[in-house]
Amino acid sequence: MTIAAESKTIEHGGASHNGEPTGMYKWLTSTDHKVIGKSYMYTSLVFLLIAGSMAMIIRAQLMSPNGHVVSQQMYNELFTIHGSIMLYLFAGPFAFGGFANFILPLQIGAPDMAFPRLNALSYWLYLTGGTTMLLGFFTAGGAAAFGWVAYAPLSSYTNAPGPGPDLWIIAIALTGFSGIFTAVNLVTTAFYLRAPGLTMFRMPIFTWSMVVTGMLILIAFPILTAAMIMLYCDRHLGTHFFTVSGGGSPVMWQNLFWFFGHPEVYILALPYFGMVSEIVPVFSRKPVFGYKGLVFATLAIAALSTGVWAHHMYTTGTVLLPFFSALSLLIAVPTGIKVFTWIGTMWGGNISFKTPMLFVIGFIVTFVMGGMTGVMLASPPIDFAVHDTYFVVAHFHQVLAGTAIFAGFAGFYYWYPKLTGRMLRESLGKLQFWMAFIAFNLTFIPQYLAGLRGMPRRVPVYLVQDHVTFLNQLSSVGAFVTFLSFVVWLVNLWVSWKKPIAAGDNPWDGHTLEWGTSSPPPHHNFTSLPPIRSQRPVWDANHPEHADHLNHELPKKEAIRR
């Protein structure tokens, strides 16, 4: 197999790489997408640990019906900031700022992102935004305490005085801008910097997912930023967008927020679906089953997700139930297609249950459970019964947290060798997986039952006669063990750092271009690129006798259809 010499030339702005800064100064000044991607990833994992610790305090409070671990106000602050960090500062940035930044240019054979300086700016806005949110805890009035959705009138100045809520608003605005910049960057990179021969329908599914996520961010985030500005004006400048007394409408806030908020949950989920779609084929030693189906399912999810926002607002009585219910049920179809293509990829494959694959299977199980309860919630009669109970808490943790944690760690274990050139230990990885998988479901399955028995969410105390004490105790124990599984992961990182095992360029026999360069990749990523004749250029180069394009020469079904 000959590997064609790379003919692209790259102009270096500034100095040559010999005079490059190192250490702290490198971290501050680098515009290399790999450095920024790693910074994103590790920062967001720190946020995961911070928000996870908050969840531990919350669960400790709920161990007994009348817990005294924290005050009522503190409890509200904790779940608000827990939810906000997990959604705005962990799940999104981890995948879309971290993985996408590091992997996407590699997967399409690009030397860097399209706008490297903008990329660096995104990271700084994200870091400062996250810091701003945490600053709330150090103010006299405490952090924001109105839930991650900041419903009016709870978020008005009268009900939420002090600088904490303002810091929250600014934090969201800063991270929002960071997200928008990253989205512009990723979409442009994928549209304009692909290697020759890498047509759109040869892009890996991971890259596709990031492109679609970027498009969705560009639709949704501006609305969020606008809503934050309106909220700030209501609080300080005397406007009345969301106050009834001034002729405004609190439900308007819900409309604005969820018009962002529902696409947002797909913005969080799609990148992880992309990671799963990369990992399943590699560990089944097959090409992905139904490539185009996956691409169109991703696009369909994105398009539909703009039209389902009011399913969070059924109980307000102001929304057109049949419209939103129908669209919400429809979105289950492309999501189902994805699950079937993953299973179809595994079907008849030569599966090896390495840690990344285990996490993927854990993800599929948890996600399908959460997805099915989501379909239930999409029908208004059920939602009227369980709205704002622990049933909903269990549902969104299984879909969101299940995705971010299981698919996220699957991706982390899968790409860590590429990031660092070192392997993580399989034994510790498997231990982490089984602890996390069992404990996670132990945490959230009882919450479905608690919700059906009527336990509302966002309460620090509950009644003994509601018969939810035991369920809550199960849930708390599960939560503590879930947290311990993160400790196992930290140990794993430490071991791999102290006693490194070299990974080599392509430890998993991967398919896509990032495995065709060294680990970690050199400056500007590639010294040479293999010819790109299918969706799996690196597989083709390593297994010429099984190369994809050989099969494609035969009947060419797709060409006829086109």
Next chain:
Amino acid sequence: MKIEYRIYLGIGLFVSVLTVVYFFWAKEYGGATMFFGTAGLGIMPAMYMGWWHRRMKPRPEDTENATMAESKGAIGAFPSYTIWPFVLGMGAFMSALSLVFGEWTLVIGGALLIFGAR
């Protein structure tokens, strides 16, 4: 550019349909406005890319059997390192904090912003 353009167009058209259905069925103007804007966010980039698509030959990255040699010339200037994004970021941070802590942070932040954006 063809596929890029069609994706955006597809999203724009789909949301346009939703806009019309929603407008006449729900008769709720807030949601209809947001739908309308979203449709625009699909159609506007589609128009831009469609415009280019009609005016240029398929690029090497749009051709299935392009060789590496076909992409000639520099693909761009990629800086290795620069401090300015950090300066700009800190400027934005300090300026934003002035909304909470008063004008004094704006002085620092504004200075950094001007300095960084220069």
